[in-house]
Amino acid sequence: MPSGSPSGGPLRLFHLSDIHFGLEDRRALDWVKDCIERERPHAVAITGDLTMRARHPEFRAACEWIQALDVPVTVEVGNHDIPYFNLYARFFAPYARFKAIEKLVETQLDLPNLAIVPLRTTTRAQWQRFPWSNGWVTERALGHTLEAIDALPAGTRVLVAAHHPLTERRADGKLLTINGTRTMEVLAGRKVMGIMTGHVHDPFDMVQQTPAGPLRMIGAGTLSLRIRSTPPSFNEIVIDGDEVKVTARNLEQVPTPAMQIDRIPENALPPRSPEEPVSPVATVPPVDPPVH
Template sequence: MIRFAHLSDIHFGGENQAAVAAAGDYVNAGGFDLTIVSGDLTRFGEKVEFEAAAEWLSGLKGPQLVTPGNHDAPYIAVAERLFVPFRRFERAIGPAWAQSYVGGGFAVRGVNTARGPQPRLNWSKGQIAAGQVREATRFFQQAPAECFRIMVCHHPLIEMIGGPMTAKVWGGEAAARALAEAKVDLVLSGHIHAPFTWPYPFGDGKTYAVGAGTLSVRERGVPPGFNVVEIEGAAIRVAALVWGGSKYEPYRTWSLDRRPI
């Protein structure tokens, strides 16, 4: 069995401190093959927030893959946001544009769908370039055939039906179609602060979007939480856990059919 912890939208500087501490303990006790964080580590992209995020990540056991979100570009330092929006992320956390991990029967590609400035008023929304999609599909094509394939990005590429907010990712539908045709198994994201799963309406219908909640105080109808993803045989199990004030408890669970290898 392969097990992942999928966390997102921790928003250091506005985090739920008890939930974040308990999530760290849960990850360290869980024996996960990989811990994935799909963006928005900080609230305003401040240096002190990145320092807190880096310290917390350093306390987690096992390998990690961390991609940035829109809140990880500085909100107040306008010049940095315009010209080097993810310099702080890269100095504190790691590569911003793309990340990858292969091992233990799975291949994971992280892609940055956040931007600094954009030619639209709401800079929090997402973008994914055709070149990013080509690089990702090439990465998955080069992975061993038996690998379980996971894409990680901050913004859901296609809108969650009935979600509490929108992502409006430029290039998102074309990217989702390409990933489905490349037989990617899961596309993990955050941004909307609510957990969900649903299949992309492309290819064989077995590429699934999976969203994690938030560990911040910015709740949108769901308590702070994160996902545990397990792959065993032909089954993909996703459990959304939420913070009950003293421990993490099940909120929603999904069982998804994995495409034949």
């Protein structure tokens, strides 16, 4: 079985996240689309938050943009993609607005000796806390992911795609990805190459130590106007054998080490306190764009 692309070389993925149609950065999106058309990556993984408020016009714009990408695409659901104001739709048809691209949502991509396996971290409601913006890996969601991994041929390399980083960020149970610690340990035990996520709008590339071994955590920045401490960006991920190289590509040509934060923030808001992680480039906006 080949170890990379069909020609035997490395595999190249583009990892996008948090596009937030409704508050998208049009210049950044045009640039990314041009990169995809010119460079033809083997696949594109979008790890959630296609929209700002899950409104129909936002989904239409998101679906049109994604459908124009002439490469294999998998799309994860983010917390902003579940209806916010329409509670009936949130509880009874939370993913109906993905209909135009439903075949791409949480779809496993099978590339030469590499599988991108989805993991759902969004829920319709969380009795433990409100608002419902942070992550929760339910037993059912984790079971689906593990079944997919275990069904792969022996030796297949695996990347997992989810929206929320899995770190359980606080001990008070308020701001964390519920069941994240156990999930990281289980994925590390399956020897996955890494988990790709979004949500915090700043890129990162770090290793989490678990009792079952290390787990690579790769986060993409945003392609929206809701920047945190980095300009809009996406990750280029090159897989060559067992090596994974991550480059945070951006229009400002900021080097990757200056783009990446070194720990996961407790929320997805701009850093306003000294203890919150800030990337070396530190392009923190004075105010966050208003959301209507």
